Amino acid sequence: MAAGAGSAAGGRSFSFKVVLLGEGCVGKTSLVLRYCESKFNDKHITTLQASFLTKKLNIGGKRVNLAIWDTAGQERFHALGPIYYRDSNGAILVYDITDEDSFQKVKNWVKELRKMLGNEICLCIVGNKIDLEKERHVSVQEAETYAESVGAKHYHTSAKQNKGIEELFLDLCKRMIETAQVDERARGNGSSQSGIARRGVQIIDDEPQVQSSGGCCSSG
Amino acid sequence: MRQGAVPWGRVLCHGAGCCAMGQDAVSWGRMLCYGAGCCAMGQGAVLWGRMLCYGAGCCAMGQGAVLWGRVLCHGAGYCAMRQGAVPWGRVLCRGAGCCAMGQGAVPWGRVLCYGAECCAMGQGAVPWGRVLCRGTECCAMGQGAVPWGRVLCHGAGCCAIPSDAPQDWPRQWKAKLKQSPADLSLVSGLFSCLLSFPEHPIAQLLRQLQCMVYTRLYLAISRGAADSAMGSPASLGSIPLDAGGSVPTEPGIRRLRTSRSLHCMFSVPEHGTAGLRHSSSSTPLAAAGTPKAEGGWTGPAPQTPRESSFEDLERFLASPEGWAPTEPMDGPGAEATLPEQLKGIVRDIHNAIDRLLSLTLLAFEGLNTAAGKDQCLACLEEAFFPPLWAPLLALYRSVHQTHEAALARSMERHRHAGPTDMGLASRLLPTAPSCPAYGSAIEDLRLIPLETCPRRKLECIVRALRGICECAEEYCGARDRRTPVTAAIGADDLLPILSYVVLQTGLPQLLSECAALEEFIHEGCLIGEEGYCLTSLQSALSYVESLQ
Numbered sequence: 001m002a003a004g005a006g007s008a009a010g011g012r013s014f015s016f017k018v019v020l021l022g023e024g025c026v027g028k029t030s031l032v033l034r035y036c037e038s039k040f041n042d043k044h045i046t047t048l049q050a051s052f053l054t055k056k057l058n059i060g061g062k063r064v065n066l067a068i069w070d071t072a073g074q075e076r077f078h079a080l081g082p083i084y085y086r087d088s089n090g091a092i093l094v095y096d097i098t099d100e101d102s103f104q105k106v107k108n109w110v111k112e113l114r115k116m117l118g119n120e121i122c123l124c125i126v127g128n129k130i131d132l133e134k135e136r137h138v139s140v141q142e143a144e145t146y147a148e149s150v151g152a153k154h155y156h157t158s159a160k161q162n163k164g165i166e167e168l169f170l171d172l173c174k175r176m177i178e179t180a181q182v183d184e185r186a187r188g189n190g191s192s193q194s195g196i197a198r199r200g201v202q203i204i205d206d207e208p209q210v211q212s213s214g215g216c217c218s219s220g
Numbered sequence: 221m222r223q224g225a226v227p228w229g230r231v232l233c234h235g236a237g238c239c240a241m242g243q244d245a246v247s248w249g250r251m252l253c254y255g256a257g258c259c260a261m262g263q264g265a266v267l268w269g270r271m272l273c274y275g276a277g278c279c280a281m282g283q284g285a286v287l288w289g290r291v292l293c294h295g296a297g298y299c300a301m302r303q304g305a306v307p308w309g310r311v312l313c314r315g316a317g318c319c320a321m322g323q324g325a326v327p328w329g330r331v332l333c334y335g336a337e338c339c340a341m342g343q344g345a346v347p348w349g350r351v352l353c354r355g356t357e358c359c360a361m362g363q364g365a366v367p368w369g370r371v372l373c374h375g376a377g378c379c380a381i382p383s384d385a386p387q388d389w390p391r392q393w394k395a396k397l398k399q400s401p402a403d404l405s406l407v408s409g410l411f412s413c414l415l416s417f418p419e420h421p422i423a424q425l426l427r428q429l430q431c432m433v434y435t436r437l438y439l440a441i442s443r444g445a446a447d448s449a450m451g452s453p454a455s456l457g458s459i460p461l462d463a464g465g466s467v468p469t470e471p472g473i474r475r476l477r478t479s480r481s482l483h484c485m486f487s488v489p490e491h492g493t494a495g496l497r498h499s500s501s502s503t504p505l506a507a508a509g510t511p512k513a514e515g516g517w518t519g520p521a522p523q524t525p526r527e528s529s530f531e532d533l534e535r536f537l538a539s540p541e542g543w544a545p546t547e548p549m550d551g552p553g554a555e556a557t558l559p560e561q562l563k564g565i566v567r568d569i570h571n572a573i574d575r576l577l578s579l580t581l582l583a584f585e586g587l588n589t590a591a592g593k594d595q596c597l598a599c600l601e602e603a604f605f606p607p608l609w610a611p612l613l614a615l616y617r618s619v620h621q622t623h624e625a626a627l628a629r630s631m632e633r634h635r636h637a638g639p640t641d642m643g644l645a646s647r648l649l650p651t652a653p654s655c656p657a658y659g660s661a662i663e664d665l666r667l668i669p670l671e672t673c674p675r676r677k678l679e680c681i682v683r684a685l686r687g688i689c690e691c692a693e694e695y696c697g698a699r700d701r702r703t704p705v706t707a708a709i710g711a712d713d714l715l716p717i718l719s720y721v722v723l724q725t726g727l728p729q730l731l732s733e734c735a736a737l738e739e740f741i742h743e744g745c746l747i748g749e750e751g752y753c754l755t756s757l758q759s760a761l762s763y764v765e766s767l768q
Binding site for chain 1 (some may be wrong): 638643684686689690692693708709710711712713716746747748749752753755756758759762763766
């Protein structure tokens, strides 16, 4: 009854919210579908199709649950952005390397995200459709310089050829873990079972703490 | 022995089957048995006296055998008691398997067990009495062994309940939970059983906290209503359920102001205050302010004296004074605005649920796992919210009045907008023009106001969005069978569809429902599918509100 090895050691699990931003035709839907479907199954990952996807990863013994939130890219829904990306741990901002406009949109979002969420959110700027390299309109140099200037990382992907996607997400996860750990350390130096600090991040100890209480069983 | 055979004397039995006693055989005297099966007692055999048994199976007692006296058992398998054998007396067991009790064996008395497996109780063995266990596995109880009484165990695994016994009593549930901790369906069974005993501490606390929250809601609402009574009496719940109806002509600008003066307070009906007073005492509350007094338990509960050490759980109940509401509820200084009052009430609700959860986890340790807690929370909320949702929503609606009115106007204006007007791509429309597009999702959203518990409402929302995805897939598939994956819809498609669906429901109060749900959605669900669906619905609502 009581006890049952209450020591709360062991691995941890992280839950992260990642918001997906990008104009209509940049291919963010295919990107995320690629990531969540590849290898494992061709069936639906969740019943919300590409709007909301989850993925479980194990990175160096740390379990990570990713929740990927797609947002509507149309201009008329722009004002609704904040309600989607609040409490996000990461953001993936996708543009189409053949479309200069879509890169401008990314810049706008970056500004907004930094304004609303500060530096705690990990930003990834993603130039998609590198299979269309010949039609490139956004120079690699420009994109990478920009990303660096705003503290984001830049990636090149092709959803069509399934290139660069795994790396993108893996890298993002590692950065989010780092951020969460730094955050946690800054917050409650060492108090291992400290609860959820921010609404988004959840660090859960594997073994739930066994609560000690009076008699072995008691009720009215 | 016959009647009055040894009224004040002592009886000592050493032989086997040595005494067959009649009524009042040893009225005030003492009985000491050392033999096996030595006494077969009739009614009132040892009225006020004492019974000490040392033998095995020494007493077979009939009704009222030891009316007010004491029974002390040291032997094994020692008493087989019938109904009312020790009606008000005490039974102390030290042996192993010493008592096998039948129905109502110790109706109001006490049972103390020190041995191992000392009591095997049948149904209603100790209906109102107390059972104290100190041994290991000292009680093997059947269904409803102690329906209203109290059981306190100090030993390890001290109560063993047959696992096949049907749901009834906490001990059985504990064993079940222990046996299959992964089976979460047990939890809801446990709760429905638990709450069917109105005197169980958890049920009592639930009612008490509901009453407290209800009273606060009532005060806030009636004050808000009094505040705006002069202007438009249509303050709360006035927005028509279907947007097709009339929209309040006067958006309640004044409604969001603070309550201005004392006279508002005086307009609060008498029973509001009465309920308030009740809520901070530990007396039963059903009568005062509980909106839905469940049948059966409205009378005063038989008050049992509270004795120390026995009542782990009752300390929770006894301390409502230590749990003052976070804000003063009234009084001359209270000029809180409605949004502030709402905030306070929301906090109270969270606290109330936390308290109920800790009490439950204290009573059923087996539930203290992440999954168990979650399930517990679900059950508690399902019990907690139904009577409170209507007034809670009314408060939310009056706080969000201006937004809701704007949404209602927009819905009315765009009532006839078709899917393409909302920007849906043609591939997302049904091929057969006869069937309404996304009809199932519209129906699911319309169910939201009919549910009374946040989780159920969220389920409606999730169902609606899943339905949208299914429909979209179906519509796309009907057009083009070659590309099922690229047909998967993302937010670019989902949000326009959802906006269309929202418009079709014609329910502006969904805005307030969502605002309330946002507050009471479980933290863990916030970034999950439920959270995404709720966020999307809120987005769609504010998009519709913003339409020109």
